[in-house]
Amino acid sequence: MAKAIMIQGAGSNVGKSMLVAGLCRHYARKGLRVRPFKPQNMSNNAAVTEDGGEIGRAQALQAWAAGVPPRIDMNPVLLKPETDVGAQVIVQGKRFATLKARDYAKVKPDLLAACVESFHRLAAEADLIIVEGAGSPAEINLRAGDIANMGFAEAVNIPVILAGDIDRGGVIAQLVGTQNILPSEDAARIKGFLINKFRGDVSLFDDGLTEIVNRTDWASIGVLPWFADAWKLPAEDIMDIRSSRSGGFKVVVPRLNRIANFDDLDPLSVDPNVSVEIVTAGRPLPADADLVLIPGSKSTIADLAHFRAQGWDVDLHAHIRRGGHVLGICGGYQMLGRRIADPGGIEGAPSDVAGLGHLDIETIMTPHKHLARVQAHHPDSGTDLTGYEIHIGETFGPDTARGWLNLHGQPVGATSETGRVRGCYLHGLFEADAFRTAFLAGLGAQTTQMDYGAQVEATLDALADHMADSLDLDALDGIFGQV
Template identity: 60%
Template sequence: MVAVMIQGTGSNVGKSMLVAGLCRAATRRGLSVAPFKPQNMSNNAAVTADGGEIGRAQALQARACGLEPHTDMNPVLLKPETDRGAQVILQGRAIGRAEARDYQGLKPRLLGGVLDSFARLSAAHDLVIVEGAGSPAEVNLRPRDIANMGFARAAGVPVVLAGDIDRGGVIAQIVGTQAVIDAGDAAMIRGFLVNKFRGDPRLFDDGYRMIEARTGWRGFGVVPWFADAHRLPAEDAVDLRASGGTGLHVVCLTLSRIANFDDLDPLAAEPGLRLTMLAPGQAIPGDAGLVIVPGTKSTLGDLAFLRAQGWDIDLAAHHRRGGHVLGICGGYQMLGRTIDDPSGADGVAGQVAGLGLLDVTTVMAPDKRLTRVTGTALGQPVSGYEIHMGRTDGPDCARPFAHVPDPDGAISADGRVTGSYLHGLFSDDAFRAAFLARLGAASRPGFEAGVDAALDDLADHLEAHLDVAALLAVAR
């Protein structure tokens, strides 16, 4: 087994991006590399070739390695459904729901699956680069931990600790982590790096030496802010970003449980349109040409949330003004006349009125559809994936949005309201161009090539500012 683990002093310190860049850098050295994250919490999921789901960040990291995503790369995925509960995915399959307190009791069972997945990846590749979750300094969570030091010690994987200087206090972040973790955990850490520096890194030389002196750990470098991070898919909803383009105004409703929001990345990259991520409490702008109701982990919960913002009234007015509406996955379900959940698969059993913009109805079911698809839409080739519960039928389904190869989605009689279960469809240049042309906007090709170029640029960035060879040598 040859592996190294990147842990962080906190959430959102850039671990996912660091691992993606290191995966690409190691792969360019001729190594067979695989990413691994024992436990992830995200509603941004990817469908794998083996028919399961993992965190979208691990799918990007697999891409950096030149691999197809596999469920072993993220064996435990928690998909939040409420403030205190989440759906638990083990090796790609949902095994139930758990409240935060109850989840601790599941961890011994989950650790076995985590170690099995890690063993398979280690046997198949020269190097595994592991990403932690949150921070090892959350010592209240250390008993039964499977995401950070609990995994590192169980699997014998050395650790490099990443701190985030952009949020301030990076000396305290790193030195304080050593101060609160136990000696056995501290012994797993082989060194540190500082991420997200703005300005001249030499100005931090004294602070860097202070961390080395206080901890006894070696430093692997200071990574300046990676300005092209926006070219890579965002992992968390906190990273959702608008675009500063001009032209067609596209508005996406930021739902409370928004899921698979990287559907929007190709639109954010288009210079010929302006993308607004509409925050709760804000009215849908009158100049919006297209309003997107995105995917969600909780269709019924977010339908209630949407109504609480007054967006149902705004959507009706937008449609009356001649505006277009696109619902994706859960957003598609919301656009129909009713959503029936007889078994409580999405929450409380019962029937709820939808927004009524499409003449369709949805019936929820416990089984989740997880599949990759290819086909055509608007006369253009399209590829994507489905990840949803429920089936939608009705008169507007006679005008399907796509054929993949079965008919998918629905289009209203006036052609201005569209619903689809397909995620990832905007990544296809030809389809995206055809879709935007119907709205009077031009498109720039090359989105997928741009993601690969950004991964190469990220690897170059890390090579320039980190001692990558020494960091990878920690794995040996």
């Protein structure tokens, strides 16, 4: 049975996902069979696994860091928000139900068994499991029935390291305060702590470390300086996509309320020849865009209404009239059509709405979710690419006769008569270097070949080195297996 440790946070967004990825790469380079694990994640940025399910994108990156394919057992419960009060619940890769928050709280204890089952399956094939918590154990109002933090750590009897974020201030209170409010048995499970995102001279926090050790009696794993290259890694949250204006070819992305599977933007955001600008609500789409990319959505019809409410439909029409290009992926592809019908009320109340009308296609929402990793071909450039489909809905219409990608020998996607508007269901297509270069060049971009995969590999190695140089990983080794 593998040894395991859990990284929990003294708050949200303290960098847990990056810490787990760095540790996975560190221990994998030492020759250990290491696996990432997160019992419960909440994200609309999902990855499709080789065993036919979906997990959080962060766990897919952590699997990459560990040198293994992503598996559904690495994230057995995934919550995909559809509204402010409800989410689709994915259990071991498959849709379980769509539940409001209050109803989900009632079923959480039943989902713990699936989390433990997945954990033990991974443990049977690994030397080491690095577990990531969600949010913070300090949310003691959620402790009953918890499966994301201490509830899971208790169920599989593993030790915890608590991470604090010094960049937001008050890190001593974050850590000491967490110990003070936790039930004694949960506080005793925490064996050490670390400080993340420090800017400047680390030695200036020596007295702070001493105070935390004296007040908690936890082992200090150290202080991790700010990792400046984190933006080069695939983003878990749309806020982590770095708007870059270094390149001459400008890609503009309207930020939808329920934006989903936006990993399509990761390779573009680090391409030195491309500038990516995320446009938030209340701002117009910039008139100097070369390409407007409408991304995926967890709630396509609601996000289409949001798109119109910002006046982006008018901006998009003007962009096309000026000769600009448009690419819609998944939900964005559906929005570009003439009509979206949801007769069964899959996304909410039954509805039938007009699309943006830039592609002569229609989409009918259907209960079946298309979920697959696929190999595709781009005939115009003769390049191949690997991607994934994760969508509901069937799309048809005259413009699909001009499919611009080939899948299993058949054209897929759609192209307008002018050739300036395209759409498809395939995510992850820009990770293919030759395709990305050819596609952008076809739109007028000056491009140079960039090896995206090699850059992610180099950044993961740099992250592991950064952590090994800054933290006391020998102390961490001694905590594995303590309970």
